[in-house]
Amino acid sequence: MKKDIILAGVGGQGILSIAAVIGYTALEQGMFLKQSEVHGMSQRGGDVMSNLRISDNEIASDLIPFGKADLIIAVEPLESLRYLPYLSKQGWLISSSTPFNNIPNYPDIREVLDAIREIPQHLLLDTETMAKEAGSVKAANIVILGASAPFLGMEFGLLEDAIRFIFNKKGDRVVDLNLRALNAGKEFADLHQHN
Amino acid sequence: MALQRLFYMPKLLLLGDEAIAQGALDAGLSGIYAYPGTPSTEITEYVQKSKYARANGIHSQWSTNEKTAMEAALGMSYAGKRAMVCMKHVGLNVAADPFVNSAITGANGGLIVVAADDPSMHSSQNEQDSRFFGKFALIPILEPSSQQEAYDMVHYGFDLSEKYLVPVLLRITTRMAHSRAGVVRREVRNQNEAHLPSDLRQFVLLPAIARRRYKHLLNNYPHFGTESEESPFNEYIDSHHRSKGIIVCGLAYNYLMENYPEGKVPYPVLRIGQYPLPRNLVEKMADECDEILVVEDGYPMVEELLKGYLGVGLKIRGRLDGTIPRDGELNPNIMAVALGLEDTYGLPVPSLMVGRPPMLCSGCPHIDSYGALNEALSILPKGRVFSDIGCYTLGALHPYEAINSCVDMGASITMAKGAADAGLVPAVAVIGDSTFTHSGMTGLLDAVIEKSPITVLILDNATTAMTGGQESAAMGRLEDICKGLGVEEEHIRVIRPLKKNHEEFVSILEEELAYQGVSVIIPRRECIVAIDKRMRDKFKNTKTVAS
Numbered sequence: 129m130k131k132d133i134i135l136a137g138v139g140g141q142g143i144l145s146i147a148a149v150i151g152y153t154a155l156e157q158g159m160f161l162k163q164s165e166v167h168g169m170s171q172r173g174g175d176v177m178s179n180l181r182i183s184d185n186e187i188a189s190d191l192i193p194f195g196k197a198d199l200i201i202a203v204e205p206l207e208s209l210r211y212l213p214y215l216s217k218q219g220w221l222i223s224s225s226t227p228f229n230n231i232p233n234y235p236d237i238r239e240v241l242d243a244i245r246e247i248p249q250h251l252l253l254d255t256e257t258m259a260k261e262a263g264s265v266k267a268a269n270i271v272i273l274g275a276s277a278p279f280l281g282m283e284f285g286l287l288e289d290a291i292r293f294i295f296n297k298k299g300d301r302v303v304d305l306n307l308r309a310l311n312a313g314k315e316f317a318d319l320h321q322h323n
Numbered sequence: 324m325a326l327q328r329l330f331y332m333p334k335l336l337l338l339g340d341e342a343i344a345q346g347a348l349d350a351g352l353s354g355i356y357a358y359p360g361t362p363s364t365e366i367t368e369y370v371q372k373s374k375y376a377r378a379n380g381i382h383s384q385w386s387t388n389e390k391t392a393m394e395a396a397l398g399m400s401y402a403g404k405r406a407m408v409c410m411k412h413v414g415l416n417v418a419a420d421p422f423v424n425s426a427i428t429g430a431n432g433g434l435i436v437v438a439a440d441d442p443s444m445h446s447s448q449n450e451q452d453s454r455f456f457g458k459f460a461l462i463p464i465l466e467p468s469s470q471q472e473a474y475d476m477v478h479y480g481f482d483l484s485e486k487y488l489v490p491v492l493l494r495i496t497t498r499m500a501h502s503r504a505g506v507v508r509r510e511v512r513n514q515n516e517a518h519l520p521s522d523l524r525q526f527v528l529l530p531a532i533a534r535r536r537y538k539h540l541l542n543n544y545p546h547f548g549t550e551s552e553e554s555p556f557n558e559y560i561d562s563h564h565r566s567k568g569i570i571v572c573g574l575a576y577n578y579l580m581e582n583y584p585e586g587k588v589p590y591p592v593l594r595i596g597q598y599p600l601p602r603n604l605v606e607k608m609a610d611e612c613d614e615i616l617v618v619e620d621g622y623p624m625v626e627e628l629l630k631g632y633l634g635v636g637l638k639i640r641g642r643l644d645g646t647i648p649r650d651g652e653l654n655p656n657i658m659a660v661a662l663g664l665e666d667t668y669g670l671p672v673p674s675l676m677v678g679r680p681p682m683l684c685s686g687c688p689h690i691d692s693y694g695a696l697n698e699a700l701s702i703l704p705k706g707r708v709f710s711d712i713g714c715y716t717l718g719a720l721h722p723y724e725a726i727n728s729c730v731d732m733g734a735s736i737t738m739a740k741g742a743a744d745a746g747l748v749p750a751v752a753v754i755g756d757s758t759f760t761h762s763g764m765t766g767l768l769d770a771v772i773e774k775s776p777i778t779v780l781i782l783d784n785a786t787t788a789m790t791g792g793q794e795s796a797a798m799g800r801l802e803d804i805c806k807g808l809g810v811e812e813e814h815i816r817v818i819r820p821l822k823k824n825h826e827e828f829v830s831i832l833e834e835e836l837a838y839q840g841v842s843v844i845i846p847r848r849e850c851i852v853a854i855d856k857r858m859r860d861k862f863k864n865t866k867t868v869a870s
Contacts, residue, residue, distance in 0.1 A: 139681075155505075161504065162502060163502065172682055173681060173682045173684070174679055174681035175679040187504070190504070190574075191578075191655060194667050195667035207679075210672060210676060212671065213670065213672060215669040219669070230679075231677065231682075235676075247670070
């Protein structure tokens with residue numbers, strides 16, 4: 129089994145936390161992993177992208193070839209479209225619908241969301257609302273992770289274990305909030321992935 | 324770093340940078356010397372955060388620049404202990420003087436220089452290839468294709484360095500430095516005991532001694548070649564289809580194997596991880612194959628060497644003949660096309676897409692500084708602001724469009740001076756505090772000596788921000804340094820760059836721009852990201868309420 133995942137967003141949106149949860153779960157299952165990212169621009173409001181590859185076998189390239197990504201997981205809608213050249217024909221695009229509008233020429237958000245809706249296999253989530261309902265807008269990245277869960281080829285329970293382990297030091301309230309966020313995302317995906 | 328603490332199992336999940344740092348700690352490192360530079364910064368940070376390093380007195384404080392780092396490391400090597408120097412590719416330009424001469428003095432304790440190149444210039448001014456520097460200095464070069472190799476090459480590199488008493492260059496690129504994969508550690512060994520070189524004038528490069536030392540290096544060079552021929556990092560994987568042979572250097576090997584998921588490449592492959600090139604293996608491929616494809620994550624160094632200037636003889640394919648794009652980093656698709664395999668595509672990017680370039684953070688002190696500078700200069704023709712390398716380089720972009728140059732560390736001050744010499748008066752330099760202590764001080768001295776009519780803004784945000792907020796050597800020293808260099812005290816002005824001080828700031832600028840001599844203005848306010856980090860570190864051990 130292999131999963132090639134593009135993680136996309138803007139600096140500060142918690143992409144690396146998503147990678148940490150998936151990565152921890154993969155390693156716990158004894159899988160191979162390679163994760164590549166570009167540092168430096170993330171604090172300056174620039175776009176951030178990470179290649180995350182997990183597999184039963186040794187992985188060669190750190191970079192995912194174009195047209196081979198199984199998933200684009202995006203915490204920002206415009207950023208999800210930036211990496212479409214990576215998405216495979218059977219791939220899924222899972223994105224937040226909340227724009228991060230820090231540039232003067234951000235396109236009309238309706239056009240951005242329409243472009244996402246044109247992709248046959250996509251999930252679009254109002255992560256801001258869902259995260260607030262779970263307890264904090266800062267958990268928006270975990271909501272997206274939850275929505276990606278059915279496509280990761282991993283037991284959901286193991287992802288929850290990873291959340292508990294990774295957020296352990298921040299206390300029970302934070303762990304619970306993130307678990308609620310994760311589950312909210314998953315419920316959305318279970319409901320919507322077959323239309 | 325968080326990931327490494329989490330995944331402590333028999334295999335560590337480490338960035339290439341972290342693998343090198345862990346490799347150094349396990350191989351008996353006594354000191355790491357560096358100046359922050361993407362993508363090398365994390366190597367030193369890993370050692371700085373290491374409990375083992377602290378417990379064993381391993382030096383890891385940042386140096387003022389790469390030259391002082393290289394020289395200090397050479398000093399540690401002279402004293403018999405193992406040292407590592409880390410820098411980005413352009414940092415090696417700064418360290419070049421001691422670097423090249425360290426090959427001639429030789430090393431005593433093992434000495435490894437790590438150069439982290441940046442093909443595609445993700446965060447650099449160019450994509451120069453550090454392997455040329457290794458070749459120029461006539462020393463062995465190691466280039467890993469995996470995080471495990473990066474780890475292993477440090478131990479191997481120190482041994483190689485101590486065998487021939489020569490520095491060794493370890494060359495990586497961004498995609499190795501900032502990519503995580505599993506690494507298995509090996510047994511930890513002790514640091515060396517301090518011991519001086521057997522010849523106490525070996526490091527004195529007077530011509531008579533230098534000539535002898537140079538001959539010694541030249542005599543060793545063929546032995547470096549033999550080491551390459553026997554190296555575990557150079558591998559010839561033969562095959563029967565010899566219409567072409569493929570030479571892959573470093574990471575290129577991964578992109579090759581990505582295209583053959585079964586693990587079998589139909590052509591002979593020569594995997595290079597150690598230079599000088601292994602002559603025996605290169606000759607074998609040249610004899611047995613009809614043509615050779617050379618794939619390197621950087622300049623076409625090996626390709627050009629094999630092709631020769633006239634390009635006669637065996638056909639060599641690569642960047643120079645367009646088989647691979649001339650510039651930019653490699654990826655699996657470029658490799659596929661070069662191999663004549665099918666290129667793969669996803670979906671096109673929709674036309675509504677726009678760039679999201681990095682910007683100054685909201686609340687950044689540089690925004691206030693540029694606001695005041697633009698206003699003060701508004702009555703003059705544009706084109707007189709020379710800047711430097713740091714977050715403030717983003718002042719070139721909309722909406723500030725405040726600067727006209729950024730060339731190399733420290734160039735702001737010296738270019739302003741040169742432009743003023745040419746009659747462009749007033750000329751303005753904009754430089755950061757850390758960049759100033761890195762390479763701005765000497766240029767300021769030039770200007771002071773000639774009383775150049777330049778206005779220097781030293782943007783003091785009390786950190787080295789762009790690389791992630793490392794300590795700045797300038798902290799608490801700027802005014803004294805400027806006075807010490809001879810800048811007149813009444814022309815050293817300090818201001819806190821805030822909206823409410825805007826008028827005062829513009830006023831100060833107008834006065835100093837009018838002054839026909841050296842002025843230094845220091846807008847001082849801490850970087851807001853650094854403040855945030857400080858606050859978070861401060862409350863790290865308190866249980867935080869979900870926010």
